[in-house]
Amino acid sequence: MDLGGLDGMSGGELLDHVDALARVQRETDVAILQAAYQHAVIHDADSIPSWQLRAPGGERPRRFGGVGTPLVAEFSPATLGGRLGISTHAARALMADAVDIRHRLSRIQARVVTGQAKVSYARFVARKTRDLTVEQADYVDERVEESVDGRLPWTRFVTLVEAAIKASDPDAAAAREDAEARRQFATPTHSTEDGMRGFYVRAPFPVISKLDAAVAFFAMVLAHLGDARSEDERRVTAVLVLANPVHAMDLLRRYQHWVAAQHPEAGKPTVDLADLMPAVVVYVHMYAGTDSDLVARVEDHGPQTETWIRQHLGPHARFTVQPVLAIEGQAPVDGYEAPDRQRQAVHLMGPADSFPHSPSLSRGQQLDHTIAYRKGKAAKGAGQTRIGNLGKLTVLHHRIKTFAGWQVQQPFPGIHVWRDPFGALYLVDHTGTRRLGEHDRAA
Incomplete structure (x- = not known):
């Protein structure tokens, strides 16, 4: 492979080169989207010869986009697809997204033109709002337009768009949810490969959560009772156990005796079988x-x-209603471990990992002290563990911060400014991640 001079670059020079490549790629994506729109303009309904309209099987005008978009000659995607090296179907989808963005998503369109939008993000909004009314699409456009610049990782952006679509017409969203709720099934797959076969369950998420918790629980029980196989193998066995209530009860009794044996001071087993089963918590x-x-x-x-x-x-489920947690005014503590109320406050203030572009929303992330915790006399009365000096990080990102030369400051609670080892700056807050300073790619 010809590295084209890359082998002579330093680490920082290579990253600057990547910045330039990303900028060119983004500009090219915008140019292709605009060309796709112009291709639709040129091939409007009036461009179809009249004889085609009269001929059986001839070309017809079609609405590629949503309500309010112009009609387009249905054969026109073929030539565009040929030049782009994509299928006719993919070219039609590109043209549909382009006309939707231009005619139904004016705010996102403005950001696309100025280079402040990722085309993939803008196209996703166009595709997801295609069946909405003009007013509903405009509502979604207003709700998500600032996030099309890529500040949110893809999975979080998808959730944002889906929430905005539901909020644009809650009645219609409720009707869709009701229709989907009736599409429940539990069935084996048709294909069998090397003696293996699948089983697919489609059900409301609380049902799946309970099933997953039960499978995980029995897999743990098997491990405690001496099953040394992998967790995946034990989970499959757990499904088999659940399919046989007699076997499940027998296993629970054996586990009950095992629990009692770990605590001989308790005497005979007194643990209720129902208490052994896991609880499922949904926030x-x-x-x-x-x-x-x-x-x-x-x-x-x-x-x-x-x-x-x-x-x-x-x-x-049984609901426990919690009042809104007052994030401000939480008392700092001197100890290293954050109290539960502080941990909850940090999660509510910013549920995502505070590292740039991280998609993780897990409550199980570590809490990191933005300014490193100092032990000994320095810890007394300093209130180092406090809102404004804590941020959520996955284990990997915590290690990167500690060992890989990244630096972070939290000028205001919930707002993190990161600096990579080569000087690039990233601002991370509840809206996502943005580049700062001379490396900012926004126009």
């Missing part, structure tokens, strides 16, 4: 004091309407 963020059907955020499961929460989560 639901809802709005209070309104009569309208709003969109709730279910951690690890995405947005759902409040109607869905009541109708489908309600029968499977």
Whole structure:
């Protein structure tokens, strides 16, 4: 492979080169999108010869985009696809996205033109809003337009768009959820490969959460009782155990005796079998004091309407209503470990990993002291563990911060400014990640 002079670059020079390549790629994506739109303009409904319209099987005008977009000659994607090296179907999708962005998503269109949008993000919004009304598409456009610059990782951006779509018409969203709720099944797959076969379950997420917890629990029980196989193998056996209630009860009793044996001071086994089973906790963020059907955020499961929460989560769960946590005014502590209320406050202030472009929203992340914790006399009375000096990090990103030369400051609670080892700056807050300074690629 010809490295084209790359082998002579230093680490910083190579990253600057990558910056330039990314800028060119982004500009090229915009140019192709604009060309696709102009291709649709040139090949409008009037461009179709009249004889084609009269001929059986001849070309017809089609609406590639959503309501409010112009008609386009249906054969026109073929030539565009040929030049781009993509299929006719893919070229039609590109043209549809282009006309939707131009005619239905004016705010995103403005950001595309100025280079402040990732085309892939803009196209996703166009595709997801295609079946919405003009007014609903405009609502989504307003809600997500600032995030099309890529500040949010892809999975979090998808969740944002889906939530905005539900909020644009909660009644329609509730109807879709109700229709999907009826599409439940538990069935084996048709294909068998080398003696192996799958089993697919489609059900409301609380059902799947309970099933997953039960499988994980019995896999753990098997391990405690001496099963040395891999976790995946034990999970499959756990499914088999669940399929046989007699076997499951027998295994629970054996585990009950094992638990008692670990604590001989307790005497005979007194643990209730029901108490051995795992509890499933689902965090639901809802709005209070309104009569309208709003969109709730279910951690690890995405947005759902409040109607869905009541109708489908309600029968499977007992709700504990927690008041809004006052993030400001939380008392600092001198100890290294953050109290539960501080951990909760940090999660609510910024549920994502605070490292640039991280998609993780897990509650199980580590809490990092932005200014490194000092032990001994320096810890007394310093209140080092406090809101404004804590940030969520995955284990990998915590290690990168500690050992790989990255630096971070938190000028305001929940706002992190990162500097990589080569000087590039990133601002991370609840809206996502943005580049700062001379390396900022936004026009």
